[in-house]
Amino acid sequence: MKKLSGRVTLPSEENFLNETKELLSRWGADALRDSDGTKLDKEIKQLNAKIYTTYFVARSHNEFAEQHPEEIQQLYLMSQYHMATGTKLEVTFMKGYFDEQIEPDYVHDPKKWWEVIDRTTGEVVNPDSWEVNQAENQLVIHQAQPWHEYTVSFLAYMKWDPTQMYNHMTNDWGDKPHEIPFDARQPYSNQFIKDYLVKWLKENPDTDVVRFTTFFYHFTLIFNHLGKEKFVDWFGYGASVSVAALQAFEKEKGYSLRPEDIVDQGYYNTTFRVPSTAYLDYIDFIQQFVAQEVKELVEMVHDSGKEAMMFLGDNWIGTEPYGNYFKDTDMDAVVGSVGDGTTLRIISDIPHVAYTEGRLLPYFFPDTFYEGNDPVIEANEIWLSARRAMMRKPLDRIGYGGYLSLAYKFPAFVDYVEHITEEFREIYDKIKGVKPYTGIKVAILNAWGQLRSWQAHTVAHGKWYKQTYSYYGILEALSGSNAEVTFLSFDDVIHHGIPDDIDVIINAGDAGTAFSGGEIWKESVLTEKLREWIYHGGGFIGIGEPSAYHHEGRYFQLANVLGVDKELGFSLSTNKYFTDTADSHFITDDTKVFHFGEGIKNIYASEQQTTILGQNDDGIYLASSPFGSGRSVYMAGLPYSHENTRLFMRALFFAAHKERELKKWYASNIHCEVHAYLEINMYAVVNNSTETQTTNVYVGTGIEHVVTLGPSEIIWEVCKDGR
DSSP states (O other): OOOOOOSEEEEOOTTOHHHHHHHHHHTTOOEEEOOTTOOOOHHHHTSSSEEEEEEOSSSSOHHHHHHOGGGBOEEEEEOOOEEOSSSOEEEETTTTBOTTTEEEOOSSOHHHHOEEEETTTTEEOOGGGEEEEGGGTEEEESSOOTTOEEEEEEEEEEOSOHHHHHHHHHTTOTTOOOOOOBOTTSHHHHHHHHHHHHHHHHHOTTOSEEEESOOSBOOEEEEBTTSSEEEEETTOOGGGOOHHHHHHHHHHHSSOOOHHHHHGGGTTTOTTBOOOHHHHHHHHHHHHHHHHHHHHHHHHHHHTTOEEEEESSSSBBTOOTTSSSGGGGOOOEEEEEESSHHHHHHHHTOOSSSEEEEEESSOBSTTTSSTTOOHHHHHHHHHHHHHHHHTTSOOSEEEOOBOHHHHHTOHHHHHHHHHHHHHHHHHHHHHTTOOOOOSEEEEEEESSGGGGTTOTTOSSTTOOOTTTHHHHHHHHHHHTSSEEEEEEEHHHHHHHOOOTTOOEEEEEEOTTBTTTOGGGGGOHHHHHHHHHHHHTTOEEEEEESTTEEEETTEEETTHHHHSEEEOOSSSTTSOOOOOOBOSOOTTTTTOSSOOOTTOOSOEEEOSTTOEEEEEETTEEEEEEEEETTEEEEEESOOOOOHHHHHHHHHHHHHHTTOGGGTTSSEESSTTEEEEEEGGGTEEEEEEOSSSOEEEEEEOTTSOEEEEEEOTTOEEEEEOOTTO
């Protein structure tokens, strides 16, 4: 077979010409890029490849930033809690923060822009009752209430870009200058950004793609006094705040924001918090501003004959691709990090761009590429997860980031990437633009809806968290399954109802979070519409603490739909009679081992018709229940695994009354999957494991045949007899 080439971007660096030429050939790369901390020399830029150049819009220009310190980016921070033992309390509000990154803002009047709160009562302390000692970075409260706790919400300058700071420390860059971020909303910075881009475009004629990394505002990433991450929220808008932004917001929206609207009791409006109206208004406000400014920069790039690419990360706040204004930016492409199937779908599903690109992990950084470590293990795990999703919605390009010289020292890794790039191109050439067969359409229901498509239960991009993996597995399972996925917000349902083509709605998360819903479940319109839709034949799956809000004697507000509720200790005097476990069920037919992650304790059957499919001493972890003509399924959690993916798919088809359709384009072996592309009369049988697997393969008519696949193998077949 002829070796394919193209659709791969290779990172390179100075003084690495011959090795770059070798890997261009071996990996079939058709583009070269620099990375944060590397540059391409003139000889490398003359190679037969498209040149991507990293471009920092609002950092990497310290000479300008130092001339305009009043335009450094700002953010609101909250002090630690301080308890008063007398009527005078001294609050050292910078305690716990890294003073190389953060500097309090004394340019703007603290009495106007800061806020002191009695956290015992929630009351705002009158500014006349406190004063700031700038020399000590202390705030002194007079007339404090003894034994009450207080916090200070203070405005600060962020004088070191968080990503450069992370890379600086990870790669031990020593005396390399700390890059100062400046604010595109400020007059001098705004003009500098545009003037410099015009100049840069003229000075870089050999650049084909301007890779914006990214635009103006970094996701919230604050370091502690030890230089370690203190707070990280990949979706956080905290670093987009400034006095100018607050004033413009008030003019546009007709009301002013409090510091508390940003610091949010120290939670900083993390994506797990149910968003307030004020915070949603602020997000909308920032997104409009960013889209307008980005559009101007993109037009400059296009006028110079180059493409504009956005990196999905770093300074990406305000440019969310699933937001209302992204289409207005006229961006050509989006590139982002891919660590699994879910992160791949975040990128590959992005609308309004000419192409998408995934930067496969691991980075070519010394925290992975060091003597004694085998980076192939991580690369293989990531590729198999990403490949599942690729079979449903492929990226247009893949690539890597970091120091190519590091990766080159690991020959087995170089060999494995050669395999990955070849397999990717084969998949892409066969199925790009072809809609795969889907047997079911599901909607993920939470407070964010479409804005956070494929991004629920994410704290920091691609990182594992004990408190989230039991829910993140839902998205990972769906990312490569025969299911069409959409995302609905509670407001979507309240104001517009449920789309006619939805088969199953999923609500999953811990109580009180944006993903479960919290107080929104008191809205009778929401429960009315969901109950009516399910009663007339819809399917509902609740995972963890779905519809959870203690109200009118219910904890799960859809307890009558789910057939289960959670014991809070209030109904211990009420006997629970329904405790028998079913011997067998459609949902569990393929599953021998149950794994529901951290799980939820004290779930009990609230209805006689509830079928208990799994329980232990901690309570029910799997159940189903009829509701009128509809069905529901409850699960305590769903970490990603091949076993859980199969269990989940069976639950979805059961909830949708589509049991007979499950075995269309289906593999009996849980480690294998079948993807059908009826438009091109082909299907693929995929081994998602690193071991040889044998499976029965069910084609569209349900007829089966046996296939044996080698480790991680894909077998492509032609559909026969119109199947």
